[in-house]
Amino acid sequence: MICNLCPRKCNATRNKTYGNGFCRCESEMKISRIAPHLWEEPCISGENGSGAVFFAGCTLKCVYCQNYEISHENNGKYYTENMLADKLRELVDSGVHTIEFISATQYIDKLIKTLDIYKPAIPLIYNSGGYESTDTLKKLKGYIDVYLPDFKYSDDSLAKRLSKCDDYTQTTLNAINEMLIQKPKLTFDDNGIIKSGVIIRHLVLPNHTINSIGVLNLIKENFGKKALLSLMGQYVPHGKAENFEDINRRITQREYDKVLKELIKLDLDGFAQELESADKSYIPQWDY
Template sequence: MNEYICTLCPRSCNAVRTEKEGSGFCRLGTLPKISRCAPHYWEEPCISGERGSGTIFFTGCVLSCIFCQNYTISQERNGKILTVRELSDEIKRLEDMGVHNINLVSPTPYAESIIKCFELYKPKIPVVYNTGGYEKAETLRRLEGIVDIYLPDLKYTDTQMSKTLSGAENYPEYAVSAIEEMVRQTGKPEFDDEGMMKKGTIVRHLILPQHTKNSIAVLELLKERFGSDILVSLMAQYIPMGKASQFKELDRRITPREYNKVLDRFEELELDGFVQELSSAKESYVPDFLSDLKRGDEYDIK
């Protein structure tokens, strides 16, 4: 793949992308650029288990969330470019370490390379597609048979919010259509004898400070549109990162009152899924990507 005209995500840039560079919104080339590749223990219990989720953090993003919790890799695009064969080797290496699944984080700009990678080698453990939710259903359809578990966000139902905070006014419509396609592919959640997820869709929502109305609207939409076909993961780990300090209301953690308000609605709606404790808002839950890249230990990309 020398030069590629890209319409993989809802930005539909029609941008020219070479293997190492791109002129689209994401500024990425088509070869996988990786920031971290290691067992990860802070996903939902049915994803992380005891042995961890074999997580591959791809560099860059199709969104530009000002509060991004992975800012150094999503917006500053730190990482190392691999060939498709090298990515496949990393997947095998993680599988050999005994992780429960292969977890692809922010993978969509690299979808073409990922499809080729799984043609080279398909692991025997489930493949997780972990995304901010800003996806095109037609791109997801090409992943049918590769991905076993979808782990999208639904960040907003409000277009003004998605425009201001993530630079994507059309986020809500695309994210909901994407979840429909994900659920069509996976069906209802399925688990193995140890309670680890084999198939299904878990929709995450991160509560933002001063935006409980948005969180409640998201939960209500998920209940109405998807009912028991999905699990919902309510996240309370928000800490001000990235450019969040430029927005006064985002420059703090969520309060117990905000947390309880959203949690009460989650319980009233009888949603199935997971709720993070408010005490989980700690920086230690965010991998230190920059020092990982410098460290050169066995988990790093060589």
């Protein structure tokens, strides 16, 4: 295949053994972990967890990625569409409340084929770095119930330095807009599990509260209360973060409170993590 699936538009050659795009992914679907995951927002995990499918490789590759071993090093196991469909059945049988596809952009066509074989009757969540092409997102219409994009940067120079993106901010605004066109209404079941809608995540980075405040303001200006916001304070230096002095520490309570204060001032709806969440034990064990 020639790949232009994400906004990087690499025009890359991808076949069974080779991929020369930014993500370095081959054409075969590669997955790093499939298991119930308990640490998402309460409306996603509930009591039994979300069935999380972590895809190998990433179109963003942030230097500090908490999942560095799979996003940068592409570690995982190859799955056919039928194999993944079987795993989705197992997850549903285990009693999870939702199924979550994490960083699936580079395999989107195969994910859709999988869902044509078996579409679980529980909410399907598309968890993404936010940097998505609207044309590719349109392919997911009718397959996905809840979009869970990150909105990482309001400062494109920071996006360029940490995620090698020249155009992160506007591209992500456009992507979230498309997600809201597809899923404009937030709905929940009687147990508070989300059935439909968009939740935007923002991870606060150390020394970059101005970036975070910019993100919150862009969300307010562009989307108002149509989406929920999930503010995350769980940053721990990981991956190549030690090479970047500004992000080589956890965030302080003072930094988090400053961003939280802006969230309250803007009257955005959603969730805010406790700072105690900043612990590497929340990073899954990659058993492939």
